Amino acid sequence: MKVSLNWLGEYIDLPTSDVTELTNIFANLGHEVEGVEVLEPQFRDVVIGKVLTVQPHPDADKVRLCSVDTGNGPTDIICGAWNFEAGATVPVAVPGAVLGEDFLITKRDIRGVTSNGMICSAKELGLGDDADGIMVLADDLPIGTPFVDHIELPDVVFDLAITPNRPDAMSMVGLARELAAHFEITYRVPSPELGVTAGEMDLRVDIEDDRCRRFVAREVRGVEVRSAPLWMAQRLVKAGVRSISNIVDISNYVMLELGQPTHAFDRDKVADGHIVVRAATEGETLVTLDGVQRQLTPEDLLVADIERGSSLAGTMGGLDSEVSESTTNVLIECASWDPPTVMRMSRRHGLRSEASARFERGVDPNLPPLAADRMAEMIAAHAGGFIVAGMVDNYPVPIEPHRLRLAVSEVHRILGIPLSKSEVAGLLARLNFAVSADGKGDDDIDVAVPTNRPDVTRPIDLIEEVARLHGFDNFPSRVPTGGNGGLSVEQMRLRSLRWVARGAGFSEAHTSTFSSHADLAMLGLPLDDYRSQTIEVKNPLRDEESIMRTTLIPGLLGSARFNLAHGADSVALFETGKVFFNQESPELGTVPDQPDVFSFVAVGSSGPGDVAGLGRPVDVFRGMALWRSIVDQMGLGSSEIRQAELPGLHPGRGARVVLDGASIGQIGELHPAVARAFDLTGRVLVGELDLNPLVADPGLLSFVEPSVFPPSEFDLSFDVGLTTPAAALLSEASNAGGDLVESVEVFDEFLRGDAKAIGLRVTIRASDRTLTADDVADVRTRVIRAVTDKTGAKLRGG
Amino acid sequence: MDELQQIAQGAPALIGAAQSLEELKAVETELLGKNSVIAQKRRGLGALDPADRPTVGAKINEVFTAIQANLSDRQRQLEIIEENALLVGDRVDVTVPHVRSQFGTQHILTTVMDEVSDIFVSLGYRVAAGPEIETAWYNFDALNTPSSHPARAESDTLYVDFGDPADEMLLRTQTSPVQARYMQQHEPPVHVVVPGRVFRSDSLDATHSPVFHQVEGLVVDTDITFADLKGTLEYFARTFFGAGRVIKLIPHFFPFTEPSAEMHVSCFACDGSGCRVCSNSGWIELMGCGMVDPNVFEAVGYDPSKVSGFAFGMGVERLAMVRHGITHIKHFFENDLRVLGQFV
Secondary structure, eight states, X not given: OEEEHHHHTTTOOOSOOOHHHHHHHHHHTTOEEEEEEEEOOSEEEEEEEEEEEEEEETTEEEEEEEEEESSSSEEEEEEOOOSOOTTOEEEEEEEEEEETTTEEOOOEEETTEEEOSEEOBTTTTTSOSOOSSBOOBOTTSOTTSBGGGGTTOSEEEEEEEOOTTOGGGSSHHXXXXXXXXXXXXXXXXXOOOOOSEESOOOXXXXXXXXXXXXXXXXXXXXXXXXXXXXXXXXXXXXXXOOOOOHHHHHHHHHHXXXXXXXXEEEGGGSGGGEEEEEEOOTTOEEXXXXXXXXXXXXXXXXXXXXXXXXXXXXXXXXXXXXXXXXOOEEEEEEEEXXXXXXXXXXXXXXXXXXHHHHXXXXXXXXXXXXXXXXXXXXXXHHHOOEEESOOEEEOSSOOXXXXXXXXXXXXXXXXXXXXXXXXXXXXXXXXXXXXXXXXXXSSEEEEEEOTTOTTOOSHHHHHHHHHHHHOGGGOOOOOOOOSSOBOOHHHHHHHHHHHHHHHTTOEEOOOOSEEOHHHHHHTTOOXXXXXXXXXXXXXXXXXXXXXXXXXXXXXXXXXXXXXXXXXXXXXXXXXXXXXXXXXXXXXXXSSEEOOEEEEEEEESEESSOOTTSOOEXXXXXXXXXXXXXXXXXXXXOOEEEEEOOOTTEEEEEEEEEEETTEEEEEEEEEOHHHHHHTXXXXXXXXXXXXXXHHHSOOOOXXXXXXXXXXXXXXXXXXXXXXXXXXXXXXXXXXXXXXXXXXXXXXXXEEEETTEEEEEEEEEEOOSSSOOXXXXXXXXXXXXXXXXXHHHOOXXXXX | OOHHHXXXXXXXXXXXXXXXXXXXXXXXXXXXXXXXXXXHHHHHGGGSOTTTHHHHHHHHHXXXXXXXXXXXXXXXXXXXXXXXXXXXXXXXXXXXXXXXXXXXXXXXXXXXXXXXXXXXXXXTOEEOOOOXXXXXXXXXXXXXXXXXXXXXXXXXXXXXXXXXXXXXXXXXXXXXXXXXXXXXXXXXXXXXXXXXXXXXXXXOOSSOOSEEEEEEEEEEETTOOHHHHHHHHHHHHHHHHOTTOOEEEEEEEETTEEEEEEEEEEOTTTTTXXXXXXXXXXXXXXXXXXXXXXXXXXXXXXXXXXXXXXXXXXXXXHHHHHHHTOOOGGGGTSOOHHHHTTOO
């Protein structure tokens, strides 16, 4: 809401005009100032003039010779505009005047005739963009007076952000009321003087729908539609509203002044003098003021005559019943509408107007009679005609002030400041709440809430008002602390997990939660894959964001591609985040299953590079190394890598990851076709693991006394089948060796044609003695037997 | 002067003249080796008169020991000289990064969320999380946001197709539904902070993204007042943006708090005198906050006549953009290594 300080002065005598001070006061009242415009006149020495005669120039046909009275008798001025005739009142820049920064007006000779000044357009005066003709002013402006006196400059315009709960503050009077409460001074509400009225209202209004809470109508007959007076047009312009005509401008002016939107109909276009407020019928149409034909439904509320709709209630008028240049009789509508109805209508039809913005927040239902009188008064004053006696006021269920009882102890309990009962009552009274605090010396204050405050319905709302007017700046500070806070084990371990991934050279990423079916198709996932059980976004912003992600991999691949495209030669990223599956959450019910996963991708090279920055090219083993780091650093239980052919992955370079017997995800290289689909070349490592088992509390670790006896180690080399995993040899060897086995490692792998050999290094140690040659031979025999029996391997040279 | 004396006198010069361990070895052989004068004298001891043997033997040993000591001193010297010579040859340019380290970086959003959480953890709060696909009841109704509220429109909120349509499943627009769930599961007192991802139907521009992050806080107890809210936010502002920061609270409107306020902090870059960071206002708008509305307490089963509380919520991207001067919200989601590498 744009507020001109000069205009505001009509309703309140402010003790200050300091912009910074007023900005702070508005903010502390809850009306944040989003901008301040300081307006200065863009001219000097422009006066009101009267055009006495207009004659052709003797020697030029594009301009005319005018005789103008600027207060000192007739003087000649040449003018190139044609939008006026003798009798017009106009702004005249007399010799010595300055327009804009430095355009000095002097006496000039124009083709043999002396021009003693210039008649000005709005644009030349810095008052708008209208340069088509000169400004033609209202005839009652005193000739010779300074033009600046009639446009209220200089001025300051505050742009206030009024919160949606405060329709009462969306008006000049409402803001005067707020400032009056702050300064503890009085403010003025217009009290219209209708003067002589004539005739009698001959209008019937039927309210057939209870979404209309009140309908007030007045009539002014014999008006002349012309431009609005200069001061009014200028006030509207400062408020950001275009000046159209006296009737339309007055309607807007009253809305901005009082906060009550009004509508002016051409009375002669209301059939049979009978207005019906009703729901639209299915399929009914109405052409609104903007020329658009609107398709209506019973959700829409119409002001209609008995033949057809005249306007969309509270939202926009109809084209047919609009006030036009030929209108002579005006019907004023001041109504009160159900706020949600107006909100839905304005949204459905894309019609957000100053009127709907007020109605959807809730306009005081007791305001229409004042607004109707004010409008009638102003029309009679600025458009002529006479006010028809009487007012139609259809108000089925009058709204009374809401009564509340506020306990002062509640004010203390919520605000923590020791305001006395009379202080609380005093603050509320300043805001125009009717308070009665003398009741029996008890704790309670009885409050009647003015009907312009729909936001105040409960004692807590009164407490808010008390806090607001007391001033948030005036509250003390205190810091409460909790007793038993802290991060959970899982939260701390999540931080550790991120640390491990960073230590392995992966940088943390955040990718979008949205995905698309195209992404999943590129990943090569079959329809029965668990990641194909997607949830659709009903109103996605873009096609690429039409489903909730079931895997983080496409997002991470997109980020990898972004980096390669921007010059990186290696990328290693990880992310922890939610994925979403089309099944109910096992923990929460109702909402979908949305577990967290830990995912990573890498392309290029990996590990510490050499001086040229070249590390080992990325392949599946980097993923396995990361997994080993996680198992070791996070103290996880027994883990296993199970080689497998998995959707989207290289058939020979992928694996399931098993932790404590349960599959928790997969690690592998992308299938080359999938990599190509994502515009990536070379080997692409991807991995995705359930997060919860990684960060779950592993319980207390128990100490194992290190043996003081020396270890023994021996190497074994086996010929194995090409598809026999080394992991099988390791686990058999480990099991067969029993308690003495300290570690079994693969120390070599030979591949020759379709032959494969695996070398194992077995380290054994006892906790209670030095091992003998017999101990070593015994373990060696058991390991060889177990490995050869269970995996089909053959001991080389055995 | 007998032969032995001559050798004893000449040995230091001979040993000192050895310029390498190899030369020294030759000198040692010459002085003490099998064919040396000293060795010959030792062998000749047996031929001497038994009465002279101890004196002559002692003399030989004395010379032998002195030469040996001299030799080993010289050996140590030469070893140091030779090693030094080796080290000179072993010199490298240590400014050439022959081995590159490859530590990954932490995302700035995670850093800020952890940092904010930790500030409140230090005050005894717990950290809570909850679902991102949420029911309209938890996201709106429980938070006193009626079904007619414009924030619930499809132009503001993203909805998903799941389960019973009556449940109105949506992408949470704030982390506040976690507060509602937390209160349902815990009796007061509550001190909790909720970092997490939230969603709005906003197209991407410099400061808006359909996906962004918030941290919200909630405190509920029998004696929580507006003064506690003010003090807590002051503590946060000073811990996060530095000592000397002041805050101002400006009345505002949110459905779930009453009274409600917007919290502004004095600009950390210019100390309030006005600069680019604060758009010359001296203040940075940081978060919304207020006293928990009684309707919220009723929705989660708390008695609003017995407990009171405050809540606040801030945008993580905004915090990071303001504090680090990040120019566009896209930088948080592109995962450009040149951006990620600027924060650790």
